[in-house]
Amino acid sequence: MKLSDTKATLSFSNGKPSMDLPVYSGSVGPDVIDIRKLYGQTGLFTYDPGFMSTAACQSSITYIDGDKGELLYRGYPIEQLAVNCDFMDICYLILNGDLPDGEQKKDFDNQVTRHTMVNEQMHFFLRGFRRDAHPMAVLTGLVGGLSAFYHDSTDITNPMHRHISAIRLIAKMPTLVAMAYKYSIGQPYVYPQNNLSYTGNFLRMMFANPCEEYVVNPVVEKALDRIFILHADHEQNASTSTVRLCGSSGTNPFAAIAAGVACLWGPAHGGANEACLNMLEEIQANGGMAKVGEFMEQVKDKNSGVRLMGFGHRVYKNYDPRAKLMQQTCKEVLASLGLESDPLFKLAMELERIALEDPYFVERKLYPNVDFYSGIVQRAIGIPTALFTAIFSLARTVGWIAQWNEMLSDPEYKIGRPRQIYSGESSRQYKKK
16 A cells, blocks of 8 residues: 555644544545544544444455456456356466466366365364254364364464465365365265366365265356355455454464354354345245235335345445356356256245346345345255355365465554444442342
8 A cells, every 4th residue: 555645634623633634545435534542642442333434454366346346356246257267277276476377277176176175073073062063163163173184283473384284275175174064964075186177176175975976067066166266265364354354363374264163153244145145045945936915025125024134235335246147157067967847946036136127126226146046046046044154164165274374464554453442330349239
């Protein structure tokens, strides 16, 4: 960022002297007012619940323009990356700042492939969970537990250790998710196979069994790879901010990523696609297409308590660019699997049509987001609803670890310490009752 010629002046109506605040500009996006010296000079803090108007860091990884519906990874539009790259290209880009050439891609793929297996003791750790435990509960424990098995790469002051940890987390996350799934259904674990792609390997670990040969469906592989690409990073969202805040204490990378997994579990964050699919299934159970109009009218009634899931976004005030890509992917998968007449997809299309035509939704800019279609795609592939957020965690791991590494490389980074407005009892004296 660079210092702007413009300054912001803070003035007070009570006679206190005014204060000039520096203004900084990023490469794109709005300027920011530097308030770091505010408390020292005035004794005042700012109040910003949810950090909606606060930049807690500077980052060169991802940029979002919510009004334009724009998402950039390292400057590249998501629309270009999703159709021209695979997930390993995106991982390299997010970690290193540029897309790989042929030799770099080959070397990176090889590094990830050589780290996909997990320590055998992890199997015993997994057996401590109940079979019906939520996959996110299991995944949070497994990711945090990696630090007990791979403590040879937890020196956060060593750039090589940080690189090895990044590779290990990206490589092992599909293995852990697949292990959690196999454990929940009582099937044997399937070990990684080095001749498959990252996404093809994950599909095999999820759905193969020792009784027969498993052949990866290329359309499904491409669709899931695209889901990974679209979810790889998304600026300073709740889970990414959690990873940064946790990591700012100097904790090891596995603990920081486990914190991100735990945050992502929330229904307002990573659980949104699960909630969206549940909504569609409920509409289908209550009458299907014949009840869509009635459902949308209930959504407009604030007293009904009915919510429209998968529409609107906290950041995007235009069409989510990822949703357009996901809609096309959804059509391709359903056609490949012979599910064009899937009732939930028809419901989804009708909901979208109404939302894009009805003035109530248009005025509020409630466009479909990426969660609206990704749940249908995963359901068609055979991924159980409870595992959706674990898939999201798998994809977002590269963004989390890149953001964590960027924070540690920033000379201005400090341990996170948000302030507060205290509204409790003022000082009082103890009296024995």
